[in-house]
Amino acid sequence: MFKKVITLISVVGALALVGGTIVYAAQPKNPITGPTTVQFAAKTNMQHRMNHPPRHLNIGDGFAFHDLLLQNGKRVGADAGSCTYTQLRPNHRLASFLCNVTFALPRGQVNVQGIINFKDFRTGRALGVDGGTGAYRAVRGIAMLNFQHQNLHVTLSLLP
Numbered sequence: 001m002f003k004k005v006i007t008l009i010s011v012v013g014a015l016a017l018v019g020g021t022i023v024y025a026a027q028p029k030n031p032i033t034g035p036t037t038v039q040f041a042a043k044t045n046m047q048h049r050m051n052h053p054p055r056h057l058n059i060g061d062g063f064a065f066h067d068l069l070l071q072n073g074k075r076v077g078a079d080a081g082s083c084t085y086t087q088l089r090p091n092h093r094l095a096s097f098l099c100n101v102t103f104a105l106p107r108g109q110v111n112v113q114g115i116i117n118f119k120d121f122r123t124g125r126a127l128g129v130d131g132g133t134g135a136y137r138a139v140r141g142i143a144m145l146n147f148q149h150q151n152l153h154v155t156l157s158l159l160p
Helices: 002-026
Strands: 036-050 062-071 074-088 095-105 108-117 125-132 140-148 151-159
Touching: 036 074, 062 095, 108 140, 108 151
Parallel strands: none
Antiparallel strands: 036 062, 036 151, 062 074, 074 095, 095 108, 108 125, 125 140, 140 151
């Protein structure tokens, strides 16, 4: 009986050691430790429209895209995302999209989601940051999107 208890304690101890090592190894090497702002421009290099029958736009249609992320004209990453129409008016001047985007930056990825309206293309829009990877693991915050001259300017205001 005593031998079984010692064996059980040894196995539990070994599993705890392995589990602790895995958790430690999964921690980001250089996480953000306070409020952090990241700014860049996004230049679309791929886009695909998804228009399901009938032929004209309907709720549920949308588009997927890939952008290059630039700071001072230098590439610092990329993004990928998709937007789905959630509201359309007959003249298509009023529409809403539900968008999900992941920004891949040198220190990790940042996930963003929210609703964008057509009018936001003139005024800008704040979307929610709901996590990330690497230095941005478990971040929260705001992604401010400003559309200017066919370019998207993004400011990520992040909290650890």
